[in-house]
Amino acid sequence: MYPFAYTRPADTRAALAAGARGGRYIAGGTTLVDLMRETVERPGTVVDISGLPLRDIRMTGDGLRIGALASMAEVAAHPRVRSAYPLIAQALELSASAQLRNMATIGGNILQRTRCTYFRDVSAPCNKRQRGSGCAALEGYNRSHAILGTSDACVATHPSDLTVALAALDARVHLLGPDGERAVALTAFLLRPGETPDREHDLRPGELITAVEIPPHPAPLRSGYLKVRDRQSYEFALTSAAVVLHVTGGVIRDARVAAGGVGTVPWRLTAVEKRLNGERPSERLWARAAAVAADGARPLRHNAFKAELLRRTVERQLRTVGGTR
Amino acid sequence: MSDRLADEDHHDEAPGVSRRGFLSATAAGGVAAGVLPSVLAGPAGAAPAGAPGPHSSTLSVTVNGRRHQVTIDNRTSLLDLLRERLALPGTKKGCDQGACGACTVLVNGRRVNACLTLAVRCQGVEVTTIEGLAAGGELHALQQAFIEQDAFQCGYCTPGQIMSGVGCIREGHTGSREEIREWMSGNICRCGCYVKIVNAVQQAARKQGS
Numbered sequence: 106m107y108p109f110a111y112t113r114p115a116d117t118r119a120a121l122a123a124g125a126r127g128g129r130y131i132a133g134g135t136t137l138v139d140l141m142r143e144t145v146e147r148p149g150t151v152v153d154i155s156g157l158p159l160r161d162i163r164m165t166g167d168g169l170r171i172g173a174l175a176s177m178a179e180v181a182a183h184p185r186v187r188s189a190y191p192l193i194a195q196a197l198e199l200s201a202s203a204q205l206r207n208m209a210t211i212g213g214n215i216l217q218r219t220r221c222t223y224f225r226d227v228s229a230p231c232n233k234r235q236r237g238s239g240c241a242a243l244e245g246y247n248r249s250h251a252i253l254g255t256s257d258a259c260v261a262t263h264p265s266d267l268t269v270a271l272a273a274l275d276a277r278v279h280l281l282g283p284d285g286e287r288a289v290a291l292t293a294f295l296l297r298p299g300e301t302p303d304r305e306h307d308l309r310p311g312e313l314i315t316a317v318e319i320p321p322h323p324a325p326l327r328s329g330y331l332k333v334r335d336r337q338s339y340e341f342a343l344t345s346a347a348v349v350l351h352v353t354g355g356v357i358r359d360a361r362v363a364a365g366g367v368g369t370v371p372w373r374l375t376a377v378e379k380r381l382n383g384e385r386p387s388e389r390l391w392a393r394a395a396a397v398a399a400d401g402a403r404p405l406r407h408n409a410f411k412a413e414l415l416r417r418t419v420e421r422q423l424r425t426v427g428g429t430r
Numbered sequence: 431m432s433d434r435l436a437d438e439d440h441h442d443e444a445p446g447v448s449r450r451g452f453l454s455a456t457a458a459g460g461v462a463a464g465v466l467p468s469v470l471a472g473p474a475g476a477a478p479a480g481a482p483g484p485h486s487s488t489l490s491v492t493v494n495g496r497r498h499q500v501t502i503d504n505r506t507s508l509l510d511l512l513r514e515r516l517a518l519p520g521t522k523k524g525c526d527q528g529a530c531g532a533c534t535v536l537v538n539g540r541r542v543n544a545c546l547t548l549a550v551r552c553q554g555v556e557v558t559t560i561e562g563l564a565a566g567g568e569l570h571a572l573q574q575a576f577i578e579q580d581a582f583q584c585g586y587c588t589p590g591q592i593m594s595g596v597g598c599i600r601e602g603h604t605g606s607r608e609e610i611r612e613w614m615s616g617n618i619c620r621c622g623c624y625v626k627i628v629n630a631v632q633q634a635a636r637k638q639g640s
Contacts, residue, residue: 106505108485111550131548138507138546139527151504153551178540202616203601204594205528207540208547338615 106141113153117281117313120154125283125311128152132174133209135201136217144227145218145234159212159315162186167321173212173279173314177201177267180211190319192328192347196270199332202339212314215268215278215291216306219261220341221250232258233302248407249341252415254369255403259302262366263295264341269365270330272373273347274319282312291317295370302369323351323359331422333366333414342366344415346398346422350381357381357427364398367415374398377419386427395420489553493518494562502549509533509544511552512559520560520589524618531617534590534597535559541597543616560589563596572596572634581630583621591617595631604635 112128114120124130129148131137132155140146159174162183169190171180180186181197201209209217223229223241230239242250242260250260268291276291294307308314328349334340345365351358360381362374380394398419399412482488488501493516500515509526512518512535524532526545533544536558563570572595575581582588594617598604603613610628619627 109504110484111487111504111548113551113553131551134548134551135528135543135546138548141505142527151548155551202531203597203603203613204531204534204541204543204616205546207597208542338612 107147110150123152130154132213135209169319171317174210177206177209192270192330195330196266200266220264221261236303247405251369252402252404252411253372254297256298259298263370268371269363270347272371273349273361273363277318279316280312281315329426344418346419348422348426391420391423487550491552493557504550506549508547508549511549532587532590534593571637575630575633579626579630581626587619599635
């Protein structure tokens with residue numbers, strides 16, 4: 106780890122000032138400290154924002170607002186989160202370990218960096234770590250890498266489960282910076298690698314995530330998150346599916362489906378949704394919709410299995426959430 | 431490697447000095463003399479007592495009910511602070527990257543990975559380690575349960591398992607064996623004692639509930 110200065114601002118204004126001077130914000134620290142130890146991250150100043158008043162979880166009309174500093178454990182245990190958006194609680198409780206969920210925050214979860222082993226190994230070329238240095242994963246061992254949203258520069262998977270659930274719910278990220286407040290759709294906030302995989306999100310210098318907002322959704326809403334992985338617990342996803350269905354009169358009025366473990370960013374499956382909307386739930390429908398889940402996939406040498414696994418993951422989760430009749 | 435083992439064996443045999451006692455004494459001396467910078471992440475060893483420089487800080491932290499004021503290199507993890515500065519080697523360093531749970535301690539009552547916790551962020555917090563679990567000469571119910579259930583072989587992961595188990599019981603996730611397994615999954619046991627670890631957590635949870 107490289108030496109760094111440490112500061113713990115007492116209020117948001119002081120934090121933003123420290124951020125504007127180039128300080129690196131630290132919240133839970135579960136990603137940042139790990140990567141600093143690997144010298145992947147080398148901040149000169151670490152700005153501890155854990156004292157800022159950004160922990161609130163509250164209902165806003167028919168929506169939900171989660172403070173960026175709320176821990177994964179707090180959000181997962183929140184009664185309203187569990188009743189209104191079970192897929193959020195499920196995605197969180199299927200992530201990491203109880204210890205890490207006590208530490209890690211919602212803002213940090215969104216900003217967490219890829220688990221690509223070449224990204225974490227400073228002796229390997231990596232365009233995400235150093236633009237233009239190359240990608241060791243393309244020709245290396247790429248079983249865990251992405252098949253959707255990839256580029257010739259980067260195939261790293263976004264590791265978060267939570268963001269898959271948030272993408273399905275059209276969540277918005279609230280930001281505060283030197284130029285004031287703004288809100289961005291999560292799916293626009295997280296950037297595909299393209300030619301610039303080192304640019305992972307639409308976060309301007311010194312900006313802080315202050316909250317995540319789930320907009321109102323029509324009731325009744327059924328939802329759930331399924332995660333498929335090499336071991337049953339404490340492991341990143343090979344594939345995952347977040348499904349949100351609004352069904353009235355026996356017809357699917359609004360379907361939202363997103364996938365994890367397969368994309369460079371949390372991946373909305375709009376083609377699947379299109380096949381679901383306006384239809385009546387049935388075994389045949391789930392199979393017909395899931396069949397297009399991996400359309401557009403670009404498999405690599407070791408991860409071609411993910412396309413079929415994704416189709417099956419989506420089909421199973423559609424059945425679990427939608428039921429059959 | 432064999433040389434190192436032989437070296438340690440030698441110290442083991444020193445009359446009246448246990449291996450742990452010897453290592454602790456060496457580490458403490460190293461801090462004072464500044465001869466173990468690699469272990470202590472640099473300037474913490476070089477400037478133990480004076481005013482903190484730009485990359486070090488002074489903080490006050492309560493560990494197992496005892497308050498400590500220390501000046502540390504900002505890079506120091508809570509794990510290294512406990513083991514290398516406060517002579518509390520019960521908390522173990524396994525992976526040092528948040529993947530094994532051997533370093534689990536309670537911070538303000540919640541279980542966390544001490545390896546991913548920067549000590550500098552622990553100003554004013556209360557830390558409980560395995561050394562602070564027993565009260566008045568009596569083992570904690572979970573410590574006793576680990577012994578009765580024979581829930582370990584090599585014992586290296588055990589302090590982390592026990593601290594995590596204490597957190598798990600407090601959080602109320604002991605409703606079934608499956609629930610315990612899921613909520614204890616952040617603690618890896620290479621010896622594979624999981625069945626008996628679950629037995630022990632279940633036993634302690636029942637005892638505390640009764």
